[in-house]
Amino acid sequence: MLGKKRISESTIHRLSLYYRALSVLEKDNYDTVSSKELARREKLTPAQVRKDLSFFGSFGTRGLGYPVKELKTQIAGILGIDRTWRVALVGIGNIGSALVSYKEFSRQGFQIVKLFDNDQRKIGSNHKGIVVSDIRNLQQELSDAKIEVVIVAVPATVAQYIVDDIVNAGIKAILNFAPVNLKVPDDVYIRHENMSMELEYLSFAMVNNHAQKRVRA
Amino acid sequence: MLGKKRISESTIHRLSLYYRALSVLEKDNYDTVSSKELARREKLTPAQVRKDLSFFGSFGTRGLGYPVKELKTQIAGILGIDRTWRVALVGIGNIGSALVSYKEFSRQGFQIVKLFDNDQRKIGSNHKGIVVSDIRNLQQELSDAKIEVVIVAVPATVAQYIVDDIVNAGIKAILNFAPVNLKVPDDVYIRHENMSMELEYLSFAMVNNHAQKRVRA
DNA sequence: GAATGTGAAGGTTTTCACAGCA
DNA sequence: TGCTGTGAAAACCTTCACATTC
Secondary structure (H helix, E strand, C coil): CCCCCCCCCHHHHHHHHHHHHHHHHHHHHCECCHHHHHHHHHHCCHHHHHHHHHHHHHHHHHHCCEEEEEEEHHHHHHCCCCCCCEEEECCCHHHHHHHHHHHHHHCEEEEEEEECCCCCCCCCEEEEEEEEEEEEHHHHHHHHCCCCCCEECCCCHHHHHHHHCCCHHHCCCCCCCCCCCCCCCCCCCEEEEHHHHHHHHHHHHHHHHCCCCCCCC | CCCCCCCHHHHHHHHHHHHHHHHHHCCCCCCEHHHHHHHHHHHCCCHHHHHHHHHHCCCEECCEEEEEEHHHHHHHHHHHHCCCCCCCCCCCHHEEEHHHHHHHHCCCCCEEEEEEEECCCCCCCCCEEEEEEEEEHHHHHHHHHCCCEEEEEECCCHHHHHHHHHHCCCEEEEECCCCCCCCCCCCCEEEEHHHHHHHHHHHHHHHHHHCCCCCCC
């Protein structure tokens, strides 16, 4: 294990689920948990849980299961959420405003410390203790504030320009909420959050009586 | 084609991407588009595009490509977004408030027509022309309003109770924003929107210098 | 000539099933 | 005995490559 084998995206996403389940188990004072129980809680299979974890090491004890607290720590390390990340958010509209107060982000170590917008009425205003900066100063302020991750929540029409600026500021990780594909260099990680997509999947399933399998997150 | 073969989740998600790209192409007055161009715009491969579409029919013309307008209409039909869906939203907090005004939903035919909350200060208040109802009347009002899809944006701790009520009201499609897995009967479709997951993927990629492949949405 | 539609090949992910260990 | 860790098998998904059609 721990070879240079490529880990699949699905495995990483499931690690997030295991982490979440382990947080609940820890709060409920469980010491150990079996792959079977972990699978049940996230609607997966026990074999899947064991295989996923096996890519990163041997965390369990045969006959007993996995130590809750320790496995949670291990997964946090693997996912890189055993630290805090300095995050900036661009676009204080609809979605953006909601994300500033979204507790789940800070709980996982993603601290939003900078806000940007292009609207004069918003610039200078205070959201959860953070003053909104003018987007014209984006590049300079991103580096000054040592930002590592940028969340983009601007209209689709301007998203590419904003992302170009972000890339030029040297940022290597972007989370995009605009419903548009964005070009970035190979060394920049970008992920897309497309909230209509799951609704469309539901709609497809209803119209086609599509059989259900797993419930992917 | 059109046999009872199971269509993969990835294919459906990519249909959403094609639909989005076709909307742009239509606005820009393109008459036809090749699988190559469609692939370029959504960072996929031409073969993938053709294979995906082939599951549902033969929409293209050899030597020419696909008719933009017609293909868009066809995909809308497949996804079930060639109609409107009556949607209710439960939980007018942080995320919930943002979703009420989220244009992308209405653009795809998902019309939010009912709002619910348990907070007395919110009940009776008006959001985008919709008065917030008391969650105690959830079941009754969901059927009275002929709701077909419910979006859940309540805290994780109460999400299962809410979902049980929704299921009892006969709803067959649920979009869940609470970061928790929820149990529903086999005939109810539920999808999860987990916004931390993509941030965690970014964090994983950065910590592990993970090579990038496709950009999934 | 250009680009679709599609079997077949290739690659990846999941599941199986069991050896091995507490 | 119970449950992990893991090769091997099965299932699934993507890419190739080319016959086909406009």
